[in-house]
Amino acid sequence: MPTPSLAALPIRRLTPRDLTACADLSEDRGWPREEHKWGFLLTAGKGYGIDDPDGGLVSACVITEYGPQERPDLGAIGMVLVAERHARQGIGRRLMRHVVDAMGTTPLTLHSTPYGRPLYEELGFKVTGRAEMLRGHFTPGPSKSPVATRAVTAEDLSTIVRLDEEVFGTDRTHIITRLPAFADQLRVAEENGRIIGYVGAWPNMETQVVGPLIARDTETAKALIASLAAHTDRPLRTDIDVRHEELLAWAKERGLVSVAFNSVMAYGISELPGDWTRRFAPLTVAAG
Numbered sequence: 001m002p003t004p005s006l007a008a009l010p011i012r013r014l015t016p017r018d019l020t021a022c023a024d025l026s027e028d029r030g031w032p033r034e035e036h037k038w039g040f041l042l043t044a045g046k047g048y049g050i051d052d053p054d055g056g057l058v059s060a061c062v063i064t065e066y067g068p069q070e071r072p073d074l075g076a077i078g079m080v081l082v083a084e085r086h087a088r089q090g091i092g093r094r095l096m097r098h099v100v101d102a103m104g105t106t107p108l109t110l111h112s113t114p115y116g117r118p119l120y121e122e123l124g125f126k127v128t129g130r131a132e133m134l135r136g137h138f139t140p141g142p143s144k145s146p147v148a149t150r151a152v153t154a155e156d157l158s159t160i161v162r163l164d165e166e167v168f169g170t171d172r173t174h175i176i177t178r179l180p181a182f183a184d185q186l187r188v189a190e191e192n193g194r195i196i197g198y199v200g201a202w203p204n205m206e207t208q209v210v211g212p213l214i215a216r217d218t219e220t221a222k223a224l225i226a227s228l229a230a231h232t233d234r235p236l237r238t239d240i241d242v243r244h245e246e247l248l249a250w251a252k253e254r255g256l257v258s259v260a261f262n263s264v265m266a267y268g269i270s271e272l273p274g275d276w277t278r279r280f281a282p283l284t285v286a287a288g
Helices: 016-028 035-044 091-102 117-122 154-168 218-229 245-253
Strands: 011-014 046-051 057-066 074-082 108-112 126-136 148-151 185-191 194-204 207-215 236-241 257-267 279-281
Touching (some): 035 057, 046 091, 108 117, 117 257, 148 218, 154 194, 185 218, 207 218, 218 236, 236 257
Parallel strands (some): 207 236
Antiparallel strands (some): 011 046, 046 057, 057 074, 108 257, 126 236, 148 185
């Protein structure tokens, strides 16, 4: 029986049972396997993929929806991958068109590498900003921050959900409530008993990824990052909105090094919702 053409292979919804195949696809493209992140995204979001008749996946991506389930306010696309042996044959374009069509009128966002940006622009995405990826061992400063931080308790979650919605611009309850199980650390900043920011750090290969990071101001964001660093020996990695120049400069002074820049892109909206001045880093660039 002849092998069907790539254009004829059906696109289907992925499930958590596809975790190993997704991790294999990451490895095929020279990425880390990132099974912890794939598991989170396939559970919290919707995966789409194309099966390879010879086994494994030809292509995959995940979209995480925010807001009302029946009519999302925003969808974040990430983990767009095509197997090396099938690259440059229009597979990524076909999968992306399918996802955009499936989401209908829902506004979309994604973080793009320079390599992927031409495809996304062809599909109608426009650059709305940039994020700088930093990585390295954090070196504490000479003086302790005056901002009080502590580990999150179960009683804090409802407050964090409300703060997150206010800053992110739409409801992310299904993400926030999964953080205690997903993250190695989850901490809040307080002032007079009131939560003014929160941050998570989750394991990704040899690093701890800092995100989400939401804070009242830059000093609060600094205190939250420093509090995470004080509780791990692993290198930190994070993606910070380039408009937060003071935080970026401080992080570099503390030992983190610039690794790459990604374009923040949007489809169907000119700007992302929420308050960017208090939104410092995403949970992951794959989920916004």
